[in-house]
Amino acid sequence: MDNKNIATLLYETADLMEINGDDSFRIRSYRRAGEAIESLGDQVEKLICEPKKLLEVPGIGKGMLANLKEICEQGDLTVRRELLTKYRPSMLELLKISGLGPKTIALLWSAFQVADVDGVEKLAREGKIRTLPRMGEKQEQKILKSIADYKRIAGRFLLDEADRTAQKLTDHLKGLAGVEKITPAGSLRRGRETVGDLDVLITGEICENEVERQTAIEHILKFPGILDILAKGDNKVSFRLRSGMQVDVRLLPSDSFGAAMQYFTGSKAHNVTLRQRALKMGLTLNEYGLAKLEGGERVAGKTEAEIYRKLGLEFIPPELRENCGEIEAAEKGKLPELITTRDLQGDVHMHTVETDGRNTIEEMAEAARARGYQYMAITDHSKNLAMANGLDDERALAHIMHIRETNKKIPGIRIFAGIEVDILADGSLDLSDSVLAEMDIVIASVHSYFNQEPQQMTDRLLKAVSNPNVSIMGHPTGRLLLRRDAYQYDIEAILREAATNKVAMELNAYPDRLDLNDVHLRMAKERGVKIVINTDSHHTSHMEKIRYGVLQARRAWLTKSDVLNTLPETEFARAMKHA
Numbered sequence: 173m174d175n176k177n178i179a180t181l182l183y184e185t186a187d188l189m190e191i192n193g194d195d196s197f198r199i200r201s202y203r204r205a206g207e208a209i210e211s212l213g214d215q216v217e218k219l220i221c222e223p224k225k226l227l228e229v230p231g232i233g234k235g236m237l238a239n240l241k242e243i244c245e246q247g248d249l250t251v252r253r254e255l256l257t258k259y260r261p262s263m264l265e266l267l268k269i270s271g272l273g274p275k276t277i278a279l280l281w282s283a284f285q286v287a288d289v290d291g292v293e294k295l296a297r298e299g300k301i302r303t304l305p306r307m308g309e310k311q312e313q314k315i316l317k318s319i320a321d322y323k324r325i326a327g328r329f330l331l332d333e334a335d336r337t338a339q340k341l342t343d344h345l346k347g348l349a350g351v352e353k354i355t356p357a358g359s360l361r362r363g364r365e366t367v368g369d370l371d372v373l374i375t376g377e378i379c380e381n382e383v384e385r386q387t388a389i390e391h392i393l394k395f396p397g398i399l400d401i402l403a404k405g406d407n408k409v410s411f412r413l414r415s416g417m418q419v420d421v422r423l424l425p426s427d428s429f430g431a432a433m434q435y436f437t438g439s440k441a442h443n444v445t446l447r448q449r450a451l452k453m454g455l456t457l458n459e460y461g462l463a464k465l466e467g468g469e470r471v472a473g474k475t476e477a478e479i480y481r482k483l484g485l486e487f488i489p490p491e492l493r494e495n496c497g498e499i500e501a502a503e504k505g506k507l508p509e510l511i512t513t514r515d516l517q518g519d520v521h522m523h524t525v526e527t528d529g530r531n532t533i534e535e536m537a538e539a540a541r542a543r544g545y546q547y548m549a550i551t552d553h554s555k556n557l558a559m560a561n562g563l564d565d566e567r568a569l570a571h572i573m574h575i576r577e578t579n580k581k582i583p584g585i586r587i588f589a590g591i592e593v594d595i596l597a598d599g600s601l602d603l604s605d606s607v608l609a610e611m612d613i614v615i616a617s618v619h620s621y622f623n624q625e626p627q628q629m630t631d632r633l634l635k636a637v638s639n640p641n642v643s644i645m646g647h648p649t650g651r652l653l654l655r656r657d658a659y660q661y662d663i664e665a666i667l668r669e670a671a672t673n674k675v676a677m678e679l680n681a682y683p684d685r686l687d688l689n690d691v692h693l694r695m696a697k698e699r700g701v702k703i704v705i706n707t708d709s710h711h712t713s714h715m716e717k718i719r720y721g722v723l724q725a726r727r728a729w730l731t732k733s734d735v736l737n738t739l740p741e742t743e744f745a746r747a748m749k750h751a
């Protein structure tokens with residue numbers, strides 16, 4: 173079990189103990205241990221044989237160590253299991269709903285013996301929750317909204333988690349003789365921002381006959397972390413992982429692999445339109461191939477490219493397959509030449525130990541150089557973000573000096589001096605204009621007062637975008653995928669102002685942001701606003717997440733010329749100064 177799953181187990185245990193009214197000191201010790209393990213560099217599973225090292229971690233004492241041993245050996249904790257027999261496992265799901273804490277859940281349980289999402293929703297609709305102490309109509313409405321939000325996102329996963337799982341599964345399958353290709357399909361291949369279930373296709377000799385396919389399926393089912401098997405057939409197996417993610421694996425003969433890839437990559441809407449097109453041409457398209465309606469002779473199926481060609485279309489990259497005009501464009505030979513990761517010359521939003529990053533300027537620069545970038549920027553936080561130890565004017569100036577010195581010391585990459593400056597509640601910026609003017613790059617971001625009225629938020633952002641020092645709007649809608657909605661404002665108005673002032677919009681590639689989204693990126697492009705794709709790295713290991721940003725840019729039909737950090741160093745530097 174990895175650290176994240178162990179931490180989740182500890183948090184859940186703490187929540188269940190709170191529902192049970194246990195000692196608050198004990199509850200806190202579980203939460204502290206969970207937090208410590210989440211931020212641990214090494215895996216607990218490995219450290220467990222060196223208990224001394226674990227005991228050095230703040231928040232882990234002898235008692236907790238015994239718990240960790242139990243988790244590593246048994247996959248669960250006795251306390252948690254016992255509490256779950258006293259209460260209901262569905263309470264763990266209720267805890268995921270924002271606004272429903274352990275205390276409220278305990279109250280609902282003792283008053284109504286209700287402990288599941290649908291049950292609570294029914295109580296709220298019937299106006300029964302307002303009869304409880306410290307509850308009212310307002311709380312009831314809030315709970316209903318939270319439940320609606322929860323139902324919308326439940327069972328979906330961030331792109332990088334799906335990607336990691338696909339990678340682990342691929343590694344697991346590689347060992348099997350007779351497997352040739354293992355490819356993720358579905359929403360992951362299309363680069364959607366979140367993934368419902370993981371679709372994986374396998375081909376190779378082992379898929380050619382029933383006996384061997386069964387051998388392969390038995391091997392697949394040895395994948396660690398499988399919680400339960402949902403379906404098992406002749407050429408397909410579905411299972412659920414402990415993380416909650418569902419995985420569908422299909423085993424296919426190589427002569428129909430292209431057709432299966434096309435079908436299972438989707439999207440459904442794209443496939444439906446494509447099939448209608450085939451019918452008009454006297455052809456049928458399904459997961460086995462493209463064939464003539466009359467007589468059934470097969471005309472394509474081995475590769476996707478062949479299928480699109482036979483349908484009179486350019487090859488459509490998976491990211492565009494959403495039935496949003498791509499088929500018409502492919503017919504006319506007018507698909508855009510989509511941006512690729514190789515086009516990017518730099519990553520210009522990063523944090524260091526000076527604020528809330530984990531690495532030094534040198535370490536970040538070396539990691540960026542190793543990726544082959546021409547340039548990068550250090551953009552630490554400003555003082556309004558006190559939690560992150562943000563910079564005031566004086567420290568910001570000293571930091572610029574430090575960045576410039578490091579730039580001289582490290583050859584082979586240009587390190588720009590930048591800042592991610594907070595946009596304060598009234599739209600003014602958190603540092604003096606004279607300090608901002610010293611920067612090569614100024615990213616302006618909202619990190620507070622997310623709930624302003626749309627008009628107030630629009631005015632606030634307009635003011636920030638019209639500050640002549642601002643080069644880029646950071647993570648422009650502030651959403652956190654599966655956690656927090658975008659803040660509301662008139663994005664049209666901001667894009668108009670940004671176009672006038674030559675301020676670029678960020679596409680923040682961090683997988684829980686992916687902000688701007690595809691729709692807004694297309695809007696920006698249409699209005700002549702340039703994009704900068706950044707990782708917002710707080711650690712050298714985050715820089716690879718740039719590819720999720722590129723996937724999102726591709727889904728928005730962006731080309732190299734839409735994205736500023738494809739420019740060579742000097743031109744990019746000029747663009748950041750609106751020159």
Ligand code: DGT
Nearest residue numbers: 358359366367368369435436437438439440443444
């Ligand atoms: P997800 O899992 O919600 O993130 O989204 P997808 O796109 O991965 O959807 P999924 O897993 O239900 O199905 C994978 C692909 O299989 C989908 O993109 C297109 C194809 N597919 C599924 N159901 C149908 C269908 O009823 N008709 C057609 N033409 N294709 C389908």
Ligand code: CA
Nearest residue numbers: 358359369370
């Ligand atoms: Ca899927």
Ligand code: CA
Nearest residue numbers: 369370371420
């Ligand atoms: Ca699926």
Ligand code: ZN
Nearest residue numbers: 592617646647
């Ligand atoms: Zn930020």
